Amino acid sequence: MSRHDRHSPARISATRKRLSQNFLTDPATARRIVRSSGIGRDDLVLEIGPGDGTLTRPLLDRAGRVLAYEKDRRYARRLAVRYAENPRFHVVHSDFRAAAPPDRPFAVVANVPFAVTTDIVRWCLAARHLSSATLLTQYEFARKHTGDYGRWSKLTVTHWPDTEFALGHRLDRREFSPVPRVDAALLRIVPRTEPLLPEHIRNRYRRLVDLGFSGVGGSFAASLRRAHPARAVAAACAAAGIPADVPVGFVAPGSWLIVFRLLDGGDTGGSTPRAARETSRRSR
Structure with a gap:
């Protein structure tokens, strides 16, 4: 050539x-x-x-x-x-x-x-x-x-x-x-200069995200119920303002944080559910 x-x-x-x-x-x-x-x-x-x-x-x-x-x-x-x-x-x-x-x-x-x-x-x-x-x-x-x-x-x-x-x-x-x-x-x-979750629980949060995006059940809540009690999932979604039948893609990141803190049950550190709710509103 x-x-x-x-x-x-x-x-x-x-x-x-x-x-x-x-x-x-x-x-x-x-x-x-x-x-x-x-x-x-x-x-x-x-x-x-x-x-x-x-x-x-x-x-x-x-x-x-x-x-x-x-x-x-x-x-x-x-x-x-x-x-x-x-x-x-x-x-x-x-x-x-x-x-x-x-x-x-x-x-x-x-x-x-x-x-x-x-x-x-x-x-x-x-x-x-x-x-x-x-x-x-x-x-x-x-x-x-x-x-x-x-x-x-x-x-x-x-x-x-x-x-x-x-x-x-x-x-x-x-x-x-x-x-x-x-x-x-x-x-x-x-x-972020100040992460919204401490590093030692970040993997637990990511496991929840994997579960939520698994696509099983047709909704965000249905996917979470595969690993968490239905009543706990319903309460967490209600606290985050997430409708029971909403697809996972419509759940704002701030709402994920609220659900994680309520379902995880461990020492999540960071902001309180109320502060996380404010994060959810800003991220929409």
Whole structure:
């Protein structure tokens, strides 16, 4: 294959499709995304799939150091050459999902390849020293994981006690090249400074979430009755304001906390049922 063939428009287009690459085209939008991330001169920032560097430039204007992971060798080389004289920038030709998280506080800011968004979110949630993640994702994905539909994903409910999920501004699909089929939006993921549950009972809470999302019985309460007395489940749901026949996806994270505290029966610490109820109202 000739050098010309490797860099032909058709081959570039095929590579972008394979890697789920949709690049931002407006530098002003990139600057707005970086501002919304809240990063500053003391921050280490990991960028995922920088591509031609539309986000990289404003990141370097604000961050202390930028570590970029680019799977496309062509773009990785281009960025390495462009910023060869900048000691605050380093690009790694690698799949971000295989990267080891830094052992110091860091932020993630990225225009996430849509096909691997869930993998990226899970990586961020598992990273011990993550300070924040500002991810440009499909609009529907961002809405799903922030309760904007009035429904909540299992992923969000599971991590709610120690992580905040927030929906940022929406971006028209025509701000990307190639133009994707759907609009995009920012998803903000920020670890809580004060978790809503103590760490030693977090696994018990997650077991309850697994039970609730098991899909057995056709409703949230029915699923919980597989492991808890019917009367206790009814009382807990009533205290959290959850109708008896509501599907699990419609139960807000704050309501989960109330139900957990009442069904678990152990030392849950954290807020009282009344305070948890206030959390439930705010999360709807």
